[in-house]
Amino acid sequence: MKRLRRWWKGQSGSARLRLGLLFILVTLAAGFSAAGLLNSGDWGGFFLNLGTELAGAALTFVLLDQLLANRERREAIEEQAAQMKTMLIDRMASAVREVAVPAADELRRQNWLLDGSMVQVDLRRANLERVNLANADLREVNLYRARLNQADLWRANLADADLGGAWLNSARLWDVNLEGANLWQARAQNADFRRANLGNAEVNETKLDGADLREVSFKGANLRDARLIGANLHEADLTEADLTGANLSGCNLREAILRRAVLDQAIFDADTVLPDGKRWSPALDLSGYLDDE
Amino acid sequence: MRIVCLGDSLTWGLYGGSYVDALARLLPEHTLLNAGVGGNTVVNLLRRWERDVLPLQPDGVFVMVGGNDAISYHNPKVRPYYAKVQKIDGGYIDPETFESAYRELLTELQIAHLVTWVGLEPVEYSTDVVAALRAYNQRAAAAARALNIPVLDLLELLMPPQGAAEREPITMDFILTIGQREKIGWNDYESVRQRDGFTYTFDGVHVTPAGAQRMAGLIAAFIRHHS
Numbered sequence: 080m081k082r083l084r085r086w087w088k089g090q091s092g093s094a095r096l097r098l099g100l101l102f103i104l105v106t107l108a109a110g111f112s113a114a115g116l117l118n119s120g121d122w123g124g125f126f127l128n129l130g131t132e133l134a135g136a137a138l139t140f141v142l143l144d145q146l147l148a149n150r151e152r153r154e155a156i157e158e159q160a161a162q163m164k165t166m167l168i169d170r171m172a173s174a175v176r177e178v179a180v181p182a183a184d185e186l187r188r189q190n191w192l193l194d195g196s197m198v199q200v201d202l203r204r205a206n207l208e209r210v211n212l213a214n215a216d217l218r219e220v221n222l223y224r225a226r227l228n229q230a231d232l233w234r235a236n237l238a239d240a241d242l243g244g245a246w247l248n249s250a251r252l253w254d255v256n257l258e259g260a261n262l263w264q265a266r267a268q269n270a271d272f273r274r275a276n277l278g279n280a281e282v283n284e285t286k287l288d289g290a291d292l293r294e295v296s297f298k299g300a301n302l303r304d305a306r307l308i309g310a311n312l313h314e315a316d317l318t319e320a321d322l323t324g325a326n327l328s329g330c331n332l333r334e335a336i337l338r339r340a341v342l343d344q345a346i347f348d349a350d351t352v353l354p355d356g357k358r359w360s361p362a363l364d365l366s367g368y369l370d371d372e
Numbered sequence: 373m374r375i376v377c378l379g380d381s382l383t384w385g386l387y388g389g390s391y392v393d394a395l396a397r398l399l400p401e402h403t404l405l406n407a408g409v410g411g412n413t414v415v416n417l418l419r420r421w422e423r424d425v426l427p428l429q430p431d432g433v434f435v436m437v438g439g440n441d442a443i444s445y446h447n448p449k450v451r452p453y454y455a456k457v458q459k460i461d462g463g464y465i466d467p468e469t470f471e472s473a474y475r476e477l478l479t480e481l482q483i484a485h486l487v488t489w490v491g492l493e494p495v496e497y498s499t500d501v502v503a504a505l506r507a508y509n510q511r512a513a514a515a516a517r518a519l520n521i522p523v524l525d526l527l528e529l530l531m532p533p534q535g536a537a538e539r540e541p542i543t544m545d546f547i548l549t550i551g552q553r554e555k556i557g558w559n560d561y562e563s564v565r566q567r568d569g570f571t572y573t574f575d576g577v578h579v580t581p582a583g584a585q586r587m588a589g590l591i592a593a594f595i596r597h598h599s
Binding site: 173174175177204244264266 | 405420
């Protein structure tokens, strides 16, 4: 009895109300059913019917109660998950790497890096060096001046993201989507951008020295004053790209597409390899590379 | 012990020398973690300590902040930076706000059961900036002592015997130069220090690698003494 009393005290107010109601329904159902069985005639039939109706009501009550309890439990779990997600995203924006990277790892474990939860998130100045953001959906994310040196961004979707002034040195950016992204003054020396899409991206004044830019699409991109010293642009698509003032010394442009690209004041040297495999020289006319055909 | 160093660019250490790295070498029995962010004031630390310190599960925190607070108040020309980048209302931290925010930060750290040490920030830019920071440091020390938190006065310990020189006030150019130098990976600290006549800093505010080493030596002895 003591145990029962302790259990009853442990129940919340609403649970006690529900249990009380159920108890009354079951007691009445049993009472009326018993009265129906003990009485003959019209009153006996009436009590029996009332008893079975009340038993049905009790059963319905139990079923509805279970459904409501399940929904409440689900909502509580969802709320907890939402709070956890908010907290992890906040931590991922930390300038302290030991805070930001574990938060990103946990977001990955919860699948929140991939399910669109990160779209438009503010990660300005976050220290995410060596983080694993492969396949992450980071569309329109603000990574202004974030530290992403040696980060793994393989196949990440960074369309329209702001990476202005970000550090991306030696980062792995294979197949990454940077369509329309802002990389103004970003530092991506020795970064690996193979097959990345940088169409219409702002890559002006970006440092890409030694970067692997093979098969990268720079269609319509702004590469004004970009530093591409020693970069590998083999088979890169630079159609309509603006390379005004870009430094292409030592660059490998073999089989790159330069159709309608702007090369005004671009800097070349004798180590620059042109699309047809020739080395650049001051006497060389580059206009042939820029023609439509 | 796991010790978090919480502060501004002096703690961050990527513009000049890093006392946190040097401290880690001097205190191998402890794990040192760097939670410094360039340009931060005490209000910024108060805003971010729960996010940037608590997840690291430290046993202790070494707090050093105040330089930006004093500079923002005494050099109105730099206020746009603190307003825009550091999100400080009006772009400055007045002495009263500094002291109350400092007290609140230290109280929060104590409530979180973290062993706390306070370092009073050093500077040698000019007589005016030294005087301004000294006044802020006195307030920080008062806040710390009220909570029985040990205080290390790095401003006085590192001050050259001849004191600071007279110089023009700090302007936005000073702050913009930091950003530009960071961008190009500039690190010619020693020649700039010699040219401009500083001792343990290269620009009057940020420490050289040798200055960071000196600072770390003082902080290591202080932490050992108080732990």
